[in-house]
Amino acid sequence: MIEKKPKILVIDDTPANLALLGLALQDDYVVQIATSGAKGLELAGEDPPALILLDIMMPNMDGYDTCRHFKADPVLQHIPVVFVTALSEMNAEILGLSLGAADFLVKPFNIDIARLRIRNLLEREQLRQELQRKEAEQRLAASVFAHSHDGIVITDAENRIINVNAAFTRISGYQLEEVVGKNPAVLKSGRQSAEFYQAMWQALANGDHWSGEIWNRNKRGEVYAALTSISVVRDDQDHIHHYIGLFSDITRLKKQQHDLERIAHFDPLTGIPNRVLLNDRIQQALAHTRRAKKLLAVCYLDLDGFKPINDQFGHETGDQLLIDVTKRIKECLRASDTLARVGGDEFVLLISDINDVSECKSVLDRILIKVAQPGVIYGHGVAVSASLGFTFYPDDFNDAETLIRHADQAMYVAKQRGKNRHHLFDPQQDRIALARGESFARIEAAFAADQFVLHFQPKVNMRQGTLLGAEALIRWQDPKRGLIAPGEFLPEIEGTELELAIGNWVLATALEQLEHWRRQGLNIKLSINVAPCHLLHADFCQLLAVKFAEHPLLQPGCLELEIVETAALQDIERVSKIMDECQRLGVHFALDDFGTGYSSLTYLKALPAQVLKIDKSFVINMLDNSDDLAIVKGIIDLSTTFRRQLIAEGVETVEHGLRLLALGCENAQGFAIARAMSGTDLLDWIRNWVPDPAWLRT
Structure with missing residues (x-):
């Protein structure tokens, strides 16, 4: 790309001077000519130049007045002004400098010296502008650092803390003087494994950046979730100069996410899986059963006599009864088994790793005994029993939905035969029920x-x-x-x-x-x-x-x-x-x-x-x-x-x-x-x- 030439505005009412300056500068600069102070102000306002060469002795508005107008304009005041004059008196130079002039060129001037002075002035102005820009960036960075809602920690090449911002202190509880010179590992909660941090450092080594969620521990000992981004800053020799870590506290967000997941997958009353999570659990159980080559019992349980209690004593009593029954059933199950609530007083049980039918019946017998135990809720004597239907996979080689339906059908048989009992699904009865259903339709x-x-x-x-x-x-x-x-x-x-x-x-x-x-x-x-x-x-x-x-x-x-x-x-x-x-x-x-x-x-x-x-x-x-x-x-x-x-x-x-x-x-x-x-x-x-x-x- 061709570098754009800097523009110099020459303001002089003498054509000979203008011609001379134009010839001297046109190879290195874009030269714009103005024959009066007013015209020069007009041209500068339209497209500000990099430097102004200004003659002092001009009619109507001399160079001093023109300079005053430039310095009074916020947009133009920083443009370097070089007075070009035949006056060599000390007073003229003092006045020009007091008005903000950057330099003087005294006629007749040496063209080479004029070029050098103009180049030096432009380079100095570029340096001033660059310094001003960097100072602005530093002020902005300092403002962001100080006022950011996210915590910021800066460490050196050895990962020792150099600086932290106010948000870091608010989130972690540590002041700068408490952590300066220490490794950020002071915040570790112990929830992440060594492999987690190894992968993090590997990402930083390979790509100079890592982001993810880290569980940290604050000064009060409380664990919080931090959405974290770490960047590597290198010097001109591509050596690591320091690290910058930014993090925000997402503990509340994680809790809300956890609550939403519980609402979506767990029954709010009893805290056990609902139908949605049951569908996932039964797919896992089927896969495990195929690998283990054992039996999986899919059971459907319905309480006998729950509705009269609910109607007589109210929903609060009924809800507490469901909570109590859930606890009793869970006492009969292993940690690997699943108990899910799929309706008002209806539950599905998944009992895995069963060797034979008698082993399952022994568990179900204990559940029936537990559920049937009378109790007192809010001063009311209550007692229910359970009707239980069950089927075995892979003996009943069907999908999850069909297995649950078969267990449900077996449960109805248990009710018809007197309740407070369990019944194993019978395929022949299922065929009869299916045919009757089609006939009914x-x-x-x-x-x-x-x-x-x-x-x-x-x-x-x-x-x-x-x-x-x-x-x-x-x-x-x-x-x-x-x-x-x-x-x-x-x-x-x-x-x-x-x-x-x-x-x-x-x-x-x-x-x-x-x-x-x-x-x-x-x-x-x-x-x-x-x-x-x-x-x-x-x-x-x-x-x-x-x-x-x-x-x-x-x-x-x-x-x-x-x-x-x-x-x-x-x-x-x-x-x-x-x-x-x-x-x-x-x-x-x-x-x-x-x-x-x-x-x-x-x-x-x-x-x-x-x-x-x-x-x-x-x-x-x-x-x-x-x-x-x-x-x-x-x-x-x-x-x-x-x-x-x-x-x-x-x-x-x-x-x-x-x-x-x-x-x-x-x-x-x-x-x-x-x-x-x-x-x-x-x-x-x-x-x-x-x-x-x-x-x-x-």
Whole structure:
């Protein structure tokens, strides 16, 4: 690159002088000419020169006045001014120097001497400017050093402390006089290994710089985290002159980071891993198990009886109970095992390095005993137990999510079998549960798609040939499989919310059909089957009343609810009250499948049902099986003794009807009378039905 020539401004009103100076200086400098003081000030203001050659004797504004203007301007005042004059008096030189002139050139002057003086003045000015810049840099560095929020420590080539700033003292607690001449190792906390510091010094040797986090110890003995940067400063011979270390105290930031990590990975109540950290732990456990070639137990634990305690005594008691239970479980585990909380009162355990099933069961037995120990919390006596399901990897060779799901399924089996026990996952049960889940999903989709319909099977008096009513029977009108009987899908949804929803739909649809028939002149009693969970639902009677209010044309006694003995088995006293409340709405009851339970006589005495329905399994087989015939006779005698109406299901042939009539049972339904049909077809059947003549002659 071509070095830029310094610019010299020549101010002189004599053209001959200007020409002479221009010729003398043009090889080394850029020469700018001004013929008056005013013009010189103007040109300097636009682009300040490196030096000014100024004639003293000029009209209007002489050199002295021009110099005064230059020195009064903050931008121009430091430019060296050299007076060029023919005056040789001492007074003129004194005045010029007092005005700030740097030198004098007396006409006539020697050109070589003039060049040397001008060069010396420019070099001196450059040195002055460089010194001024360095002084400014030093003042800035000193200000940064003194006022920096970061701690700064300077050491010599032997790593002995030379200087520290105020922030160093604030963070470390050490004054300069306490550490000067010492090695910064005085701050070591002992948390970093020797290998850590070896790597740090290696980085400084290779690249003259290192940065990272160091845990130091302050004068009070407290450990703090320092985000540190160390630089090597070398001299002109590339030898290490000193080191500069800068650090900031990030202890609070590290604590916040640690707290955030705990929030993200640990349960805030119990302090044990949450579901997020569990996912990481189980992946590590699976990898370890594969290497160790042992067993890993994945266990799912749910507390029995926690919700009533939480509801009765409040969340504070419930939370403390969870904390206590967590401590008890941890007492049964090793440090290498994992206990995680994945729900309100649900936990997952990972027990690794197991040799056989019995070893795991021994641990789980201890956990069950520990959890079941009663305690006192906030003055309340509390006691819970645990249901535990578990599976083994790699015997159960699946991914982490599937293993947890399998343990969860096994836990539900433990609950179903009486709680306070553990159960090992059974793949066969899992396949059954999976198939049931898929079936449930299909039924749920069919209900949402309005694929269910009601068919109606007549109930008659065989001897008189009269219609008693009809039973509403649900069917699934599958677009691909056709009409599906209830026995194929209702067991799949037993005890679920979907069973309640379908039950409500059956009730609403049956009442709509009754009202429709009534408008067509048909006034009959319609029976519907009610599932146990539907009957025992808290809103059942209220819903029934609402539905009747929506159909004001219907008369009392038009609806009969058929319930099975298993409904009463759950809570016979409550079922009896529900039946009484429904009967006040004009609803009748029949005990369906009578005789199949173990306590039929108890139900017959306790429940206010008007009708008994002989289960079709007895009726169908009574012609060939003497035991079934005896049961049918017994039920008929019971109905007479307890003054109950009686109807027999499963009358599939004329012979079945004849035998029932001979035994004293006149009311029946079955294929020998009619199969279930649509509501429109039932009207046609009623108009055309004729009972078998053999029944009328009996």
